Amino acid sequence: MKIALFGGTFDPVHLGHLAVARAAAEKFGLGRVYFTPADLPPHKQKRKLTDFQHRFAMLALATADDPRFVPSLLDAHTGHPNYSINTVRRLKSTLKKTDKLYFLIGIDAFKDISTWRQPEELLSEVEFIVVSRPGHSLADVGRALPESLRPTDLMLRAMRRQQAEGTIELTGATLHLLGAVREKVSSTQIRAAAANRSMKQLSRYVPSLVAEYIKKENLYLGGSAEKDGAREDKMLSFQDARHHGHAGRSHKNG
Numbered sequence: 001m002k003i004a005l006f007g008g009t010f011d012p013v014h015l016g017h018l019a020v021a022r023a024a025a026e027k028f029g030l031g032r033v034y035f036t037p038a039d040l041p042p043h044k045q046k047r048k049l050t051d052f053q054h055r056f057a058m059l060a061l062a063t064a065d066d067p068r069f070v071p072s073l074l075d076a077h078t079g080h081p082n083y084s085i086n087t088v089r090r091l092k093s094t095l096k097k098t099d100k101l102y103f104l105i106g107i108d109a110f111k112d113i114s115t116w117r118q119p120e121e122l123l124s125e126v127e128f129i130v131v132s133r134p135g136h137s138l139a140d141v142g143r144a145l146p147e148s149l150r151p152t153d154l155m156l157r158a159m160r161r162q163q164a165e166g167t168i169e170l171t172g173a174t175l176h177l178l179g180a181v182r183e184k185v186s187s188t189q190i191r192a193a194a195a196n197r198s199m200k201q202l203s204r205y206v207p208s209l210v211a212e213y214i215k216k217e218n219l220y221l222g223g224s225a226e227k228d229g230a231r232e233d234k235m236l237s238f239q240d241a242r243h244h245g246h247a248g249r250s251h252k253n254g
Helices: 015-028 052-063 084-092 119-125 138-144 153-159 187-195 208-216 224-228 230-234
Strands: 002-008 032-037 069-071 100-106 127-131 166-170 173-178
Touching: 002 015, 002 084, 015 032, 015 052, 015 100, 015 127, 015 173, 032 052, 052 069, 052 208, 084 100, 084 119, 119 173, 138 153, 138 166, 138 173
Parallel strands: 002 032, 002 100, 032 069, 100 127, 127 173
Antiparallel strands: 166 173
16 A cells, blocks of 8 residues: 655644645555644744644544545654654554555755754655645755755756656655645634634635634634633543554654
8 A cells, every 4th residue: 555644733734734635645546644743843842832632633633534544643742852764664664565655745844854863764764745836846856855865966957847746766765746736725824714713714724623623622812722721621632542553543844
């Protein structure tokens, strides 16, 4: 089976994330896409994130209708920064030898790949599906690689002519550029809709069940939920869930 690991903060999961996963699944024949929220993303530790439990619950709601999509607790409460090299290896240890694993990522995040933990090792462990944006080409993907893997200037010039899609096969890395997915959603839009308490507006950006959850749990309101204790009282607990069952039933940067 062809499988993709799709990591991130998912704060919250939105229609753009789902559109990317669907496009990748259709293009590469993926049988599973594991949505893996990071508990402690290495590159975003200074940013205040919504509690992991809420982010995972929203993912479970958002992915329920597609049998290919699985919310994963691979990176739940490890106590350490969620380095992608470790996540990939944990997931690979649960797969069959005949399974093929991809790493699904947006091009903006991929541009920082050289700063991640053990980038050369990560790129050799798994093939990457890099989701493009208008104006980007394979050359942008090639330039982002660690220096030891970076294509020559001649190869980069040739790649620049391939704007939409394509594949780079190098010694130690295989990367696929997936054409831009037309689903523009920003966290600013989601927070503005949540603050207005408008289900209609919020449902333009997130699945309807996620919109209902956000409203019910008073999320993205600038901390009001914490003040009245709503979050703490209704908190789900997954502290021990990662110790039970398969990783998919139980990345993200760096």
